[in-house]
Amino acid sequence: MLNVVQISKRFGQIEAIKKVSFEVKPGEIYGLLGPNGAGKSTSIRCLSGLTVPDEGECLINGHSIHNEPIQAKKHLGLVPQDLAMYQDLSARENLQFWGRAYGLSGQVLKLRQQEVLEQVGLDKRAKEPVNNFSGGMKRRLNFACGIIHQPKALLLDEPTVGVDPQSREHLLSAIEDLKNQGTAVLYTTHYMQEAERLCDRVGIIDQGEIIAQGSVTELRKQMGEKDLITLEGQFSETDKAQLDHSEILEFTPQQIRLMTSNASSQLSEILARFDSQKVHQASVQQANLESLFIKLTGRELRD
Ligand SMILES: Nc1ncnc2c1ncn2[C@@H]1O[C@H](COP(=O)(O)OP(=O)(O)OP(=O)(O)O)[C@@H](O)[C@H]1O
Ligand SMILES: [Mg+2]
CATH class of the missing domain: 3.30.70.1150 (ACT-like. Chain A, domain 2)
Known part of the structure; x- marks a missing residue:
């Protein structure tokens, strides 16, 4: 569903990513695990079409994000590391905005707004402006905005950073539900425990390069650990x-x-x-x- 083929990206002197390759199948959670500055967000930005890689290609459901952006984006959901919401609009209005941007309207959009609000546990606060929300609640809404159109492929860039244990649990179990419904999920994090709990496979990225890849069990074996x-x-x-x-x-x-x-x-x-x-x-x-x-x-x- 998600195919990243040998992508590289330079910013001046900095090689943010070097020949990064991986794939994510339907119903699979692939974790990109690495420290600050490793190249996780750059990889996600290339996959979502926000950045054009210098080399290599990203495919979503077989469509190149750069050559066939309309077909590719139809199946793609993005939850960026920086919150992408209007602070003075309510949760429901933000969802409406993103739903429309993804091509939803009418009754379908209304239904999906309600569904995702319940999924992230914000249905009781749906009418309040986002300004009133705590950091964790904003994260949950950010996530809801990225999944409103039921994408087949979902990119999550550190969705639980700065989130309290309760919000984290809400998010993690929502992600597990999506996986069970067949969504291909790319999950970046530097939290070991999350990667170990959620991910079917993991790529360890450091200084722009994937230095090890496999299931947690395979990686342990590979290391002779x-x-x-x-x-x-x-x-x-x-x-x-x-x-x-x-x-x-x-x-x-x-x-x-x-x-x-x-x-x-x-x-x-x-x-x-x-x-x-x-x-x-x-x-x-x-x-x-x-x-x-x-x-x-x-x-x-x-x-
Ligand atoms: N627009 C940009 N201009 C210049 N340098 C950039 C830009 N975007 C990323 N970089 C650099 O590329 C490298 C990788 O950054 P990236 O944001 O992909 O890391 P990350 O793994 O997401 O880190 P974090 O865990 O802190 O979010 C860093 O050295 C960063 O400074
Ligand atoms: Mg990042």
Whole structure:
């Protein structure tokens, strides 16, 4: 549904993105994950036709955003990083404006206004000017404006920044609903936990380049990243002999820590090596995207 083919964009000396490629299928959420200035918004701006890349091409439902903008935009929804709303208009009026801009009118538009207001939990505040809204409410309305025309492909540029936990939850579950209805979603963020919760696949972008791509599980494998298993209980030297020594990080009479790949599938096999009364508690901690990013770049994600 969304195809980005080898796009590059320069601003003077700065190479904002370098040969970025990815695709997003219907019913899939693809996460573009990277620190400030990595090139996330530039990629989104190229995809939405707001910026023309120096090289490469962006296709939406098979139509080039630059050569066939009308066909391409018909299927596209955009929720930009900077809020795109009229502050002195009400929530409903803003939705009307965006609905009309996307070609909706009459009863269909009215119905969709109501639907998206309910979806983001703003139906009770629909008549108030946006000026009265909190930051989180504005974010929710910004999102509603981008989905009013039920796009097949949706571009979300850090939609939850500065949003309280309740608004965030509203947004995340609305995004999951859209995915389940078959929408192709591009989601940019620098929040690890969101990417891990939402995204089917992730591209890690740094200094304009995608440095790793795949599902969270694939990325972990690609990095040879291992999971941590912690066992608490009462252990003896004979128990130690039951374990693969290369996996042992720590061994005390009360606690064993092991590093293994794919811990959750190996846990039951490891537990079976012990007398059942010996292990009081077992836990598995998976490598996360943050540790992958640090390993790939040598830097924290929130530089
Ligand atoms: N219009 C512009 N003129 C000059 N430089 C630009 C312009 N737009 C983006 N850049 C530069 O391109 C690089 C990538 O910026 P971009 O906005 O794509 O990053 P980002 O990943 O969205 O970051 P953030 O997480 O802060 O939103 C940055 O170095 C930025 O300064
Ligand atoms: Mg940005």
